[in-house]
Amino acid sequence: MQYLWATLGLICVGLAMIGVVLPLLPTVPFLLLAAFFFARSSSRLHNWLVTHRTFGPLILDWQRSGAIRPGAKKAATLSVVAVFGLSVLLTLPSHVLIIQAVVLSAVMIFIWTRPNG
Numbered sequence: 001m002q003y004l005w006a007t008l009g010l011i012c013v014g015l016a017m018i019g020v021v022l023p024l025l026p027t028v029p030f031l032l033l034a035a036f037f038f039a040r041s042s043s044r045l046h047n048w049l050v051t052h053r054t055f056g057p058l059i060l061d062w063q064r065s066g067a068i069r070p071g072a073k074k075a076a077t078l079s080v081v082a083v084f085g086l087s088v089l090l091t092l093p094s095h096v097l098i099i100q101a102v103v104l105s106a107v108m109i110f111i112w113t114r115p116n117g
Contacts, residue, residue, distance in 0.1 A: 002040075002041045002042075003041070004041075005037045005038070005040040005041030005042075006037065006038070006041035006042050006045065008033075008037045009033075009034045009035075009036075009037030009038040009041060009042075009045060010034075010045075012030040012031070012033040012034035012037065013030070013031070013034045013049070015030045016028075016030035016031045016034065016055075026076065026079065028058055028062075028068070028072055031049070031055050031058065031059055032059060032062055034049055035049050035050060035059045035063070050063075057069075057117070058072065058117065061117030062117075065115055065117075066114055066115065067114060067115040067116060067117035068111060068114045068115075068116070068117055069116065069117035070116050070117075072117075073111050073112060073114075073116075076107075076108075076111050077108060077111075077112075080104045080107065080108055083100075083104070084097075084100060084101065084104055087100055
């Protein structure tokens with residue numbers, strides 16, 4: 001089971017790295033999942049992730065107080081706007097746009113009501 005957790009953690013780190021480059025793929029949720037998986041599989045990998053110069057503070061903010069840094073909130077908002085804007089430009093069916101608007105609005109409410117890290 002330990003290898004499964006470690007593998008899932010590494011996959012999440014890989015997806016997070018892709019998310020650094022692709023604005024439509026979130027980074028922080030994958031890092032939080034990776035920290036979760038590594039905590040159950042490898043203290044070395046978990047320690048590496050939470051002490052990482054760039055990503056560690058984001059993870060620790062969330063673990064300590066459920067906080068999200070303002071820059072991450074802004075980046076998430078821009079991504080959501082880009083995704084919804086692309087959907088509108090592609091003239092997706094109205095029922096898809098309505099579902100997307102409701103879900104993305106709920107995500108934004110969740111993100112913006114978290115404390116600042």
